[in-house]
Amino acid sequence: MVPLPVRARGNPRWLAQSARRVLGVVLAGGLSGAAPALAMNANEGRAAPSAQAAAILRIVRQRMAADHLRAVIVRVTIDGKEVVTEAMGESITGVPATKDMHFRNGAVAISYVATLLLQLVDENKVSLDDKLSRWLPDIPNADRVTLGQLARMTSGYRDYVIGNDAFDKVLLENPFRQFEVQDLLAYADLQTLLYEPGTSWNYAHTNYILLGLALETITGQTIPALMQERIFTPLKLRNTLDPGGTPAIAPPVLHAFSSERRQSLGLKAGTRFYEESTYWNPSWTITRGAVQTTTIHDMATSAEAIGTGRLLSPESHRLQIAPKLRGFGRPIEGCATCATLSDFYTYGIGIVLSGPWLLQNPLFSGQAGVMAYLPSKKIAIAVAVTFNEEAFDPSGAYGNSADDIFREIGAYLAPGEAPPVKPQANTH
Numbered sequence: 256m257v258p259l260p261v262r263a264r265g266n267p268r269w270l271a272q273s274a275r276r277v278l279g280v281v282l283a284g285g286l287s288g289a290a291p292a293l294a295m296n297a298n299e300g301r302a303a304p305s306a307q308a309a310a311i312l313r314i315v316r317q318r319m320a321a322d323h324l325r326a327v328i329v330r331v332t333i334d335g336k337e338v339v340t341e342a343m344g345e346s347i348t349g350v351p352a353t354k355d356m357h358f359r360n361g362a363v364a365i366s367y368v369a370t371l372l373l374q375l376v377d378e379n380k381v382s383l384d385d386k387l388s389r390w391l392p393d394i395p396n397a398d399r400v401t402l403g404q405l406a407r408m409t410s411g412y413r414d415y416v417i418g419n420d421a422f423d424k425v426l427l428e429n430p431f432r433q434f435e436v437q438d439l440l441a442y443a444d445l446q447t448l449l450y451e452p453g454t455s456w457n458y459a460h461t462n463y464i465l466l467g468l469a470l471e472t473i474t475g476q477t478i479p480a481l482m483q484e485r486i487f488t489p490l491k492l493r494n495t496l497d498p499g500g501t502p503a504i505a506p507p508v509l510h511a512f513s514s515e516r517r518q519s520l521g522l523k524a525g526t527r528f529y530e531e532s533t534y535w536n537p538s539w540t541i542t543r544g545a546v547q548t549t550t551i552h553d554m555a556t557s558a559e560a561i562g563t564g565r566l567l568s569p570e571s572h573r574l575q576i577a578p579k580l581r582g583f584g585r586p587i588e589g590c591a592t593c594a595t596l597s598d599f600y601t602y603g604i605g606i607v608l609s610g611p612w613l614l615q616n617p618l619f620s621g622q623a624g625v626m627a628y629l630p631s632k633k634i635a636i637a638v639a640v641t642f643n644e645e646a647f648d649p650s651g652a653y654g655n656s657a658d659d660i661f662r663e664i665g666a667y668l669a670p671g672e673a674p675p676v677k678p679q680a681n682t683h
Contacts, residue, residue, distance in 0.1 A: 369605020
């Protein structure tokens with residue numbers, strides 16, 4: 256799951272076509288470099304809620320048209336109070352998208368897994384400096400890698416998804432395949448690290464697969480049980496669900512469609528290709544038990560909860576969102592997601608830092624999303640989108656339009672702390 260994703264998650268084939276292209280998607284979410292269409296005058300104070308809602312919906316409509324979006328569901332709150340919640344477009348032909356529709360939350364679950372780890376740190380059950388070998392001694396190089404390095408993606412483990420042609424082929428041949436954890440780790444080449452742990456950074460799904468296994472060993476509980484007890488129940492996330500290891504989505508469903516298998520199927524240029532991807536199996540995306548579905552209300556609640564550290568001690572919250580890795584890392588030959596982290600994209604502990612904003616931005620299987628929070632102004636933004644056929648380029652590639660929408664809304668609501676826009680020149 257690339258958020259991309261990080262993450263985040265896009266089709267492995269087109270993400271792996273070149274390191275430069277991948278980093279543009281992974282670290283930028285496919286964002287266009289255009290300046291936001293609207294902005295509030297900082298000297299005029301906050302606009303009336305109805306005016307804010309109208310401006311936000313105007314941003315959404317403009318982006319829907321520009322990016323050829325099939326559906327957009329959006330929710331914005333300030334200090335916990337609703338500014339707007341709306342759904343536009345269609346789920347399937349003749350069926351309008353609605354505000355209560357369920358969709359996959361992807362990399363949002365990474366922030367939950369990281370929060371579980373930090374809760375155990377708060378309870379003095381583990382340390383971020385504990386070696387993975389304490390819990391998973393049979394994993395290659397576990398005696399060199401710490402739990403904190405897994406959580407920050409500085410372990411040096413290779414990704415089993417991006418840049419992995421063998422995994423790419425298997426996944427695209429059968430997107431309904433159920434992957435088990437051991438299947439995924441077999442593609443990760445755990446015996447060979449990209450760099451000495453803690454000396455660089457690379458986005459790797461592998462880290463959170465291993466971290467999930469470690470958390471289960473540490474607690475003696477499954478990830479679904481931990482999520483329910485420590486995340487869903489205290490946050491009242493009644494519509495964030497674990498489908499029991501299946502690709503099921505509870506109704507009502509926001510359907511997704513994609514052209515991303517075009518190249519893998521060997522289709523001739525100009526041949527139309529657009530297929531339903533709603534129930535493609537997401538078992539490859541994250542640790543078992545963290546493959547989830549959600550709604551726009553729950554995603555906005557999660558943005559605020561993670562952004563304020565509601566489930567953590569003040570110290571652990573500061574650790575989670577600290578820009579410690581900004582300027583850290585380097586490109587490495589043969590590694591599609593090795594990069595120097597920047598103001599546009601820095602990794603915390605299971606959360607992305609983009610300027611002053613905290614976020615996760617999943618992208619995979621014809622759907623995209625963002626949950627984002629600005630602590631200084633208590634703004635939470637949640638967006639979920641699906642795509643029309645025209646949104647995919649001739650290779651089947653597509654960008655994270657939910658990320659675009661978030662950045663324009665963020666710039667409108669907080670012009671003095673606008674989310675950074677993607678650099679035009681590749682600085683990675």
